[in-house]
Amino acid sequence: MNIKIFNFPTTLTIARILIIPFFVFEAPHNPSVGALLFFIASVTDFLDGYLARKFRQITKLGVILDPIADKLLVISALVILVDLVRVPAWVAIVIILREFIVTTLRFYALSKGFVIPAETVGKVKTVIQMTSIFLLFLDMEIFGLHLYDLGLVLIYISMIIAVISGIQYLFYFWRQIR
Numbered sequence: 001m002n003i004k005i006f007n008f009p010t011t012l013t014i015a016r017i018l019i020i021p022f023f024v025f026e027a028p029h030n031p032s033v034g035a036l037l038f039f040i041a042s043v044t045d046f047l048d049g050y051l052a053r054k055f056r057q058i059t060k061l062g063v064i065l066d067p068i069a070d071k072l073l074v075i076s077a078l079v080i081l082v083d084l085v086r087v088p089a090w091v092a093i094v095i096i097l098r099e100f101i102v103t104t105l106r107f108y109a110l111s112k113g114f115v116i117p118a119e120t121v122g123k124v125k126t127v128i129q130m131t132s133i134f135l136l137f138l139d140m141e142i143f144g145l146h147l148y149d150l151g152l153v154l155i156y157i158s159m160i161i162a163v164i165s166g167i168q169y170l171f172y173f174w175r176q177i178r
Contacts (some may be wrong), residue, residue, distance in 0.1 A: 009052035010062045016044040016069045020076055027080045027137065033079070035137035041073050042130040067106065070126070071099045085134045086148065091159050092149045095129070098166040105173045114176050122165040134147075150166040 015132045018114045027034025048066060078092040109116045117130075135151030 005059060005061050006051075007062075008055045008061060009048040009055075009057050010065065012044045012048040012051070013062060013065045013069050016041045016048070016073060017065070019044075020069075020072050020158060023073070024080065026075070026159055028083060031084065031137045034077075035134055038130075038137060039134055040065070042134065044131070045070055045073070045126075048095050058175055063110075067103055071103055074129060074133070075099065077137075081133065082135050086139065087152075087155055089114065091155060093160050094159050098162045100168060102166055102169045105169055109173060112177065116169060116172055116176070119165055119168050119172075121168060122174050123162060125158055125161040125165050132158055 001163040021042065021132055023034055023037040026037060047065075048062070051136055075096050078087060078095060081170075082089050082092045106116045132151045132154030133148040138157065139148045141147065
């Protein structure tokens with residue numbers, strides 16, 4: 001792990017956190033602009049992790065900030081989508097609860113000196129979740145396909161995957177602390 005505190009991947013993570021207030025302010029009144037801001041923030045999520053691994057610029061600050069930035073973005077988006085009546089509240093609650101549980105486990109593990117790595121299922125969940133949220137904000141039709149309907153199907157799929165990956169994290173956590 002790199003001892004430098006700031007590098008380009010960490011700067012991207014901080015940029016994602018800084019986008020969130022603009023997203024929260026704009027998305028309820030102009031969901032298309034919200035979709036654009038969410039897309040930009042989602043791209044920084046992909047880029048910061050990719051660049052940190054590729055150029056071996058993983059930092060302790062990045063390891064802590066990246067999941068926080070992801071959770072803040074997703075939770076903010078879900079709350080807004082519930083307010084816009086585009087996602088059922090119970091779906092958002094299940095996803096948000098999973099995020100809190102997994103984040104708590106990961107930080108506790110870090111405090112005990114071990115890392116709970118991101119599982120492939122968790123990464124798939126994130127991609128589907130980000131895609132579904134983006135489509136739910138767009139809420140338009142392209143080539144006869146209503147993006148809202150596709151986004152709603154994907155948010156349900158991501159919720160199921162979230163529960164499955166959350167259970168995986170729990171099992172990994174229990175095996176590590178024994």
